[in-house]
Amino acid sequence: MIKFNIPPYIGKENEYIAQAIASRKICGDGTFTQRCDQWLESQTHTAKALLTTSCTHATEMAALLCDIQPGDEVIMPSYTFVSTANAFVLNGASIVFVDVRPDTMNIDEKLIEAAVTPKTKAIVPVHYAGVACEMDKIMEIADKYSLKVVEDAAQGVMSEYKGRPLGTIGDYGCLSFHETKNYSMGEGGCLLIRDKEMIEKAEIIREKGTNRSKFFRGEIDKYTWVSAGSSYLPSELNAAYLCAQLEQAQMIYDDRMSSWNLYYELLSPLSETGKITLPAVPDGCKHNAHMFYIKAADLEERSALIKYLKAQDIYSVFHYIPLHTAPAGLEYGRFHGEDIYTTKESERLLRLPMYYGLKPEDVRFVCDKIIQFYQ
Numbered sequence: 001m002i003k004f005n006i007p008p009y010i011g012k013e014n015e016y017i018a019q020a021i022a023s024r025k026i027c028g029d030g031t032f033t034q035r036c037d038q039w040l041e042s043q044t045h046t047a048k049a050l051l052t053t054s055c056t057h058a059t060e061m062a063a064l065l066c067d068i069q070p071g072d073e074v075i076m077p078s079y080t081f082v083s084t085a086n087a088f089v090l091n092g093a094s095i096v097f098v099d100v101r102p103d104t105m106n107i108d109e110k111l112i113e114a115a116v117t118p119k120t121k122a123i124v125p126v127h128y129a130g131v132a133c134e135m136d137k138i139m140e141i142a143d144k145y146s147l148k149v150v151e152d153a154a155q156g157v158m159s160e161y162k163g164r165p166l167g168t169i170g171d172y173g174c175l176s177f178h179e180t181k182n183y184s185m186g187e188g189g190c191l192l193i194r195d196k197e198m199i200e201k202a203e204i205i206r207e208k209g210t211n212r213s214k215f216f217r218g219e220i221d222k223y224t225w226v227s228a229g230s231s232y233l234p235s236e237l238n239a240a241y242l243c244a245q246l247e248q249a250q251m252i253y254d255d256r257m258s259s260w261n262l263y264y265e266l267l268s269p270l271s272e273t274g275k276i277t278l279p280a281v282p283d284g285c286k287h288n289a290h291m292f293y294i295k296a297a298d299l300e301e302r303s304a305l306i307k308y309l310k311a312q313d314i315y316s317v318f319h320y321i322p323l324h325t326a327p328a329g330l331e332y333g334r335f336h337g338e339d340i341y342t343t344k345e346s347e348r349l350l351r352l353p354m355y356y357g358l359k360p361e362d363v364r365f366v367c368d369k370i371i372q373f374y375q
């Protein structure tokens, strides 16, 4: 059987978790949380990285930091995970969806400006499959209309746009360390903060609205309730698991990349004859092999292919149901302009098995079966 995903595990996690337990400090912001934060800061060169309980929660923090108020509008693609929208909906925002580009499935940067209204507060680009959105254009629009930019870089750890790590270009970047992502802690995430002035406020939001972080650093002699906030700090046990993986990030990256490249090579003949479409990586984007997807002709063909692969014990999956067509999407959002690609392309897309440790012979087997299907 070839599973779709196996959570990353390199072997050092047990030792680190045992160390966390032995240290008698298993709540948040201990040694392992700090080691993860420091690794993320040195890897991304951003002002601050704060480990969180999930990418969903990092995005909620970003929404609070952007001071999203009821009635504000937030622009994002409809082809994304529910959390991208929910984080802003919780603060009363209404979501304005725009179409994606068919080549990357990222928000079409050329359609954003027309969706801006006097109520627009933020743009939320989602770097699908760890391939960057066209950030120069997005930042230009944000500057022009004084909008905040929150990057959903859940899938983008170790990816870059023109040499800059994803999640560090906009005001805030949200990373995920869910078990389905390249680097994991079970459930977890990180908020990247670009501007120094926002660090203190972010620490307070993460620590239940208190200035406890300052207290722990010895900067104040008692901590107190200073603003709205919540509990977004992960436990040391989870951070220890992640720490082991971040230290070996390049090894995990290389392993995934070799699977990705092998898929690409073996499936290229099918794409050259026009049977399937392969993912595109635009110039200037360094991706992280988060996902390998192909596109079938249409929904019907994709369903048949999933079934065919499953009969060979290969597990492939489709992805997002466009948010604007979902019950909550209808309630909290609207689609600006025409849905030319979002629905159509999402119905064609099929994700193939991809995880750290996937064997080359398994990639070959999957590709052989896909080629057989099309014969």
Ligand SMILES: *Cc1c(COP(=O)(O)O)cnc(C)c1O
Pocket: 053, 054, 055, 056, 057, 080, 081, 083, 084, 126, 152, 154, 155, 175, 176, 177, 178, 187, 188, 189
């Ligand atoms: C995984 C994912 C999330 C949510 O991440 P969690 O850490 O599970 O909250 C959000 N957005 C995108 C694009 C994702 O892929």
